[in-house]
Amino acid sequence: MKLLKPTYLLRTLLLLCAVAVVSSACERNETQSLSDKLDHMIANRQVYDCQKEQRIAELRHLLSVSGLTPAQEYEINDRLFGEFHKYKLDSAIRYMERNVLLARRLGDRRKGCLSGIRLAELYSSTGMSIEAKRMLDSIDRRSVPRDMLATYYKAYNRFYQQYVAFSGQRHFRELEERYQDSVIMFADTVSVRYKLDRFSQMSRRNQSHEMEVRLLGFLNSLEPDSQLYAECAYSVGSFYRRRGDDWLARKYYMLSAMTDIRNSTKENAAFQALATLYYRHDDLFRAFRYTQAAVEDALFSNVQFRTVQMSELYSIIIASHQAKESRTKHKLQYYLVLISV
Known part of the structure; x- marks a missing residue:
């Protein structure tokens, strides 16, 4: 067996060290560049907010059209909820409360369930815990359509997650995790939302290189300016933070923050x-x-x-x-x- 010369081993070692140093320097430069870009976007957030306000004004104008049917008003309110959700919760609550009433007038069970679930989530986020729990408990579990159960359980999951933050009663964490398991159980397994929730859940326990590759691959498959991209980038950042790589964690948290700014996502x-x-x-x-x-x-x-x-x-x-x-x-x-x- 031919032994490698000491000089060859030394050169190989030096080359590997140089590659590692250059790679680390590139990562730091990229993070610094993203940081400067994020600072610029923070200073100019009003540009993106003005674009959102323009879309909201156009939708509000539709509501002023005379002769709207309850079903038409419901659809416009639903679109306004989409704009105000994660932007101005007080306005989102107002339109969703109206939709709860419209759904009852229409006698539409599906619309009634969806509006009630969404309203409960909004109440939770604004600290109206009593109203949120009352709204969720008023929805008969048996009346919730099968394809809406994941949304229903997600509302309970978020309620307990936020209630723990408000009250400090950490023993409710168990209920929060139990409802998250129910979300995974009833979710549409081919949906992008299911895959994101599943990857996020798995990455909390699995710090392997294989998990890293799967997470990054999924992130790259998403539309860069979408809300799902922001959430997935945040999950990737949390994955690296748990692994102790704060530089990469910063990079993906910044990507998440920049996407949120573009979408005027305030939550x-x-x-x-x-x-x-x-x-x-x-x-x-x-x-x-x-x-x-x-x-x-x-x-x-x-x-x-x-x-x-x-x-x-x-x-x-x-x-x-x-x-x-x-x-x-x-x-x-x-x-x-x-x-x-």
Whole structure:
């Protein structure tokens, strides 16, 4: 057996090290480029919001047309809900409450179930826990169409998820997870939503290279500007964060945040995740910026769920940011005195 020469082994080792360094540098440069782009988009969010407001104005104009039937009004309200959902929850609630009444007038069981489920989710997000639970309990499980059961259980899952955030009663986590299992059980297995929920669930327990490849492949198959892309990019970021790769986690959280900005999605989790990561790495400037963006979005849309989640982190980051500025100020004063002397 022919032995490899020590010089050959050394060269191979040096080459591998060089590749690793170059790869790491490229990742950092890409993350920095995305960070600059995200900062620019945050500063110009009103451009995307104006586009959404234009679509909303056009739909509202349709409601002013005389002679609309209850069914026609229901469909327009449903489209308005689609625009206001994850944007301005108070407005979304108003149109969905109207649709609950219209569905009863039409005697349409399917529309009644769907409107009630959506209204319960909106109530949950705005902190109206009693109203949300009452609405969900008023829906007879046996009357829910088979293809709507996943949506029905998802509403319960989100209710308990958000109730834990509001109340701090963590023993409800078990119910949250149980309803998530029911969502997976009754979902349409060929739908993109099912695949996303399934991949997100699996990636929480599986940190293998195979899982990484499957997640990235699924992300690349989605429409880049879609809401599903934003959610999947967030799941990929969380996968890397659990694996301890904060650089890649930042990259995919940024991709998620940028997609949310393009869609004027104010109920988002990417800003919060980015703020936490940058705070962990003592980059208080960016941590403060992303925390501020998250809080502004939550207050704009009245997503109490996100506001509660961010309040503690916001206080910590502001205190740390002010303490750092104070230390910098004292240091500058010290050097100024020293130079003067």
